[in-house]
Amino acid sequence: MPSSPAFLERTATILRASRPPGWCFGPILFGVGVIHSKVTPTTLPDLVGAAIQILTLSLPLCIIVFGLNDVYDYETDTRNPRKVDGEDIAVLPPVYHQGVQRAAWISSVVVMAASLGTRRIENILATSALVLLGWQYSAPPIRFKDIPILDSLSNGTIVFLSWLVGFSFGGESIFSTPPKGYMLLLCGAGLHALGAVMDADSDAAAGQRTIATYLGARRATIFATLT
Incomplete structure (x- = not known):
């Protein structure tokens, strides 16, 4: 093993690029989704499956997003x-780009494998949409984060899909979403818009296009308030 x-x-x-503080978001949303579905895993296979899927929504999902x-x-x-002068996350040097992309591909396979293990089509569809949007939020050809308003809505959709993975874990139909x-x-979406205003x-x-640079701080704040 390389050392x-x-x-x-x-x-x-x-x-570091996966933002360790964010590792808990996916698992929490999954848990909330399970609670809202009112179908609590009770058998050993379901408990193991839930634990595995929770783990894949932590580090692996954060590498993608x-x-x-x-x-x-x-x-x-x-x-x-x-990024350059502040105390925020530093710029990722190009020498690491290929490694991060490779890790994202591996993470995508891991996340999907956990979903396929549930053998529940609703869960597989929700997870597939989550992984796809996780890529297309940042990566070409769509890159939602460069499309004002859709940048916030796609962020909100990532939150929703993480919840939907948990909601559908027990077999609940995605069409019965409360x-x-x-x-x-x-x-x-509203929280993302507020962050964009800041x-x-x-x-x-x-030169980055966001909901706040496109609409202006006041209208972006109104959008956040309405959502």
């Missing part, structure tokens, strides 16, 4: 005062 400093450094960089973001945001990050699930989508000046300086 050189280069290997350890690359591994540490991938872990946050790691890829650092890769495809490189050009704008190098012009962003918040209103509280869609409220999570709107809350996620970062509007640095994002504008970097």
